[in-house]
Amino acid sequence: MKNHLTFVLPILVPLIILLLPATSFGIDGLTLVEQRVIAIFVMAALCWVLEPIPIYATSVLIIVLELLIISDKGLWFTKTDSANLGELINHKTIMGTFASPIIMLFLGGFFLAMAATKYRLDVNLARVLLKPFGQNPKYVMLGLMIITAIFSMFMSNTATTAMMLSILTPVLALFAKDDLAKVAFALSVPVAANIGGIGTPIGTPPNAVALKYLIDENNISFAQWMAFGVPFVVVMLFIAWLLLSTLFPASIKEINLNIKGRFLKTPKAITVYVTFIVTILLWLMGGKHGMNAYVVALIPVAVFSMFKIITKEDLKKISWDVLWLVSGGIALGVALDKSGLAKNAIDAIPFAALHPLLLIAGSALLCLLMANFMSHTATANLLLPLVAALGASMQELLPYGGEVVLILAVTFAASLGMSLPISTPPNALAYASGHVETKQMAKVGFVLGIVGLLLTFVMLYLLNIMSLI
Amino acid sequence: MEKINIICVDDEREVLDSVVRDLDYFSDYFNIEECESANECLQLLEEFDENQEYVALLISDHVMPEKTGVELLIEVELDNRFLGTKKLLLTGLATQADTIKAINNAKIDNFLEKVWNPEELLQTCKELVTEYIVERGIEYESFMDVLDASTLYRLLK
Numbered sequence: 001m002k003n004h005l006t007f008v009l010p011i012l013v014p015l016i017i018l019l020l021p022a023t024s025f026g027i028d029g030l031t032l033v034e035q036r037v038i039a040i041f042v043m044a045a046l047c048w049v050l051e052p053i054p055i056y057a058t059s060v061l062i063i064v065l066e067l068l069i070i071s072d073k074g075l076w077f078t079k080t081d082s083a084n085l086g087e088l089i090n091h092k093t094i095m096g097t098f099a100s101p102i103i104m105l106f107l108g109g110f111f112l113a114m115a116a117t118k119y120r121l122d123v124n125l126a127r128v129l130l131k132p133f134g135q136n137p138k139y140v141m142l143g144l145m146i147i148t149a150i151f152s153m154f155m156s157n158t159a160t161t162a163m164m165l166s167i168l169t170p171v172l173a174l175f176a177k178d179d180l181a182k183v184a185f186a187l188s189v190p191v192a193a194n195i196g197g198i199g200t201p202i203g204t205p206p207n208a209v210a211l212k213y214l215i216d217e218n219n220i221s222f223a224q225w226m227a228f229g230v231p232f233v234v235v236m237l238f239i240a241w242l243l244l245s246t247l248f249p250a251s252i253k254e255i256n257l258n259i260k261g262r263f264l265k266t267p268k269a270i271t272v273y274v275t276f277i278v279t280i281l282l283w284l285m286g287g288k289h290g291m292n293a294y295v296v297a298l299i300p301v302a303v304f305s306m307f308k309i310i311t312k313e314d315l316k317k318i319s320w321d322v323l324w325l326v327s328g329g330i331a332l333g334v335a336l337d338k339s340g341l342a343k344n345a346i347d348a349i350p351f352a353a354l355h356p357l358l359l360i361a362g363s364a365l366l367c368l369l370m371a372n373f374m375s376h377t378a379t380a381n382l383l384l385p386l387v388a389a390l391g392a393s394m395q396e397l398l399p400y401g402g403e404v405v406l407i408l409a410v411t412f413a414a415s416l417g418m419s420l421p422i423s424t425p426p427n428a429l430a431y432a433s434g435h436v437e438t439k440q441m442a443k444v445g446f447v448l449g450i451v452g453l454l455l456t457f458v459m460l461y462l463l464n465i466m467s468l469i
Numbered sequence: 470m471e472k473i474n475i476i477c478v479d480d481e482r483e484v485l486d487s488v489v490r491d492l493d494y495f496s497d498y499f500n501i502e503e504c505e506s507a508n509e510c511l512q513l514l515e516e517f518d519e520n521q522e523y524v525a526l527l528i529s530d531h532v533m534p535e536k537t538g539v540e541l542l543i544e545v546e547l548d549n550r551f552l553g554t555k556k557l558l559l560t561g562l563a564t565q566a567d568t569i570k571a572i573n574n575a576k577i578d579n580f581l582e583k584v585w586n587p588e589e590l591l592q593t594c595k596e597l598v599t600e601y602i603v604e605r606g607i608e609y610e611s612f613m614d615v616l617d618a619s620t621l622y623r624l625l626k
Contacts, residue, residue: 119521262519264519264521265519266519266520266521268521269521311606311607312606312608313605313606314606
């Protein structure tokens with residue numbers, strides 16, 4: 001029964017919405033196109049929550065449905081001559097979401113990460129960076145967490161977790177059966193990867209989705225994001241480390257992480273090192289060279305393709321599903337915005353009666369809750385277009401930093417959902433190691449989620465006072 | 470053109486020479502290396518890895534002093550860096566237990582008995598190298614002359 005509902009609901013509910021009279025939504029002057037956007041949005045929400053189809057497939061479905069029923073080149077019967085049809089959206093705009101600059105930024109990130117893995121830059125850096133942390137389990141764990149966080153700022157959180165766990169697993173096997181440090185170590189990696197992703201715009205897909213709404217006067221550059229993202233990551237990591245090492249103290253006195261290997265010195269490997277460093281420097285320099293982060297991201301794509309560092313075969317291994325997942329979110333935002341629905345709906349709902357702070361805290365909390373049970377990116381895809389529209393229309397938010405504060409609070413909250421094995425792929429990987437119980441993961445994830453949310457508010461408050469955002 | 474290597478391991482010099490002679494067909498396209506022990510082969514693998522060269526095929530005898538062929542092949546199988554390298558066990562003296570290990574743990578791709586038929590060895594090697602090249606996404610066009618056409622068609626289909 002439950003299984004059937006996951007298929008029936010996402011089809012039935014949007015159909016009912018389509019068939020209802022326009023006046024039943026309580027929004028004045030609702031157009032047909034706007035009504036269809038509501039139906040698509042509800043379908044997307046149901047599909048992402050219930051997951052009857054893969055989450056990236058939902059994204060593709062959103063884009064195709066938009067093309068079919070709300071675009072200027074859609075099905076013939078969708079373009080009635082009715083007076084309240086509303087604004088049909090240019091099909092090029094909808095298709096363009098597949099190649100939006102944000103997608104290109106992520107593609108660049110993928111190329112960097114793939115090349116780093118292929119030429120073992122990641123493992124070799126981990127080996128060198130771990131050395132100064134000695135052999136005391138407590139400090140080795142700190143080292144592991146710092147390295148995991150740094151890597152996940154530029155690589156996918158999942159790939160980073162997989163790499164670090166593969167280093168860690170042989171060591172964990174040497175621990176005594178009941179040594180709690182096993183739990184601490186197995187949890188430290190996904191926790192650090194989830195937190196680390198917050199540090200840069202390319203760290204995790206929700207950040208990219210947020211960039212879509214941080215435009216014009218709210219624009220945040222790569223370096224600006226890191227200027228507040230990295231300190232946040234540092235503080236959160238430290239808290240997470242304290243939490244893990246207090247909750248699960250080690251009884252073993254010494255551990256030895258043995259990572260074999262040497263830095264590769266072939267011309268290709270050196271090209272990878274140089275391109276990696278140059279790209280990151282260009283990102284950090286902001287607009288000083290005239291290029292924005294999106295343009296810079298395409299440089300490694302060209303270089304790695306030219307020198308056959310990323311081959312035809314490697315190209316096939318790019319996580320197209322992640323790119324499409326983000327595209328769908330962007331398309332959903334485009335539909336809400338261009339159809340005029342976002343503005344109309346916000347006008348119709350008396351948000352003004354709500355205290356702005358309550359709104360910020362409420363939406364961040366909702367996001368955190370959702371992110372614990374479903375994909376972080378899907379959560380961001382659903383919530384960010386709504387809060388962005390809300391933020392733009394609410395004058396009362398301005399003293400508290402305006403739209404940006406609302407968007408960033410929700411974006412950060414999306415990455416903090418990590419209390420269950422199903423919350424994020426890194427959590428699932430760590431759970432699969434067999435050293436962690438769901439209860440233990442939930443305890444750590446819950447505390448870090450709440451602490452992280454509070455820390456986000458403090459950070460945004462400080463940024464607002466210093467008028468940095 | 471990518472550098473692709475084939476390594477032959479056997480502790481008996483004459484056997485090694487005769488394997489290499491049978492594989493002479495590849496010599497214009499691939500580098501054929503000879504090793505007289507498993508350890509020499511492991512060292513060579515390190516070297517190739519450092520220069521990021523491909524090792525398409527490893528042909529090993531089983532009974533050798535110090536380290537057996539099956540032990541060598543298991544080590545290579547477990548090493549991430551040589552993912553996909555084709556492994557051929559060429560021996561007349563493997564017990565059933567050795568053979569089981571070779572299949573289950575070293576995941577060998579082919580097993581030939583000594584004394585071998587040179588044509589069979591060459592054909593097997595052609596097929597294995599073709600598989601390696603396609604699986605690794607190396608541009609096969611430049612090696613067409615020495616690859617096995619029917620394997621190529623099957624994999625590209």
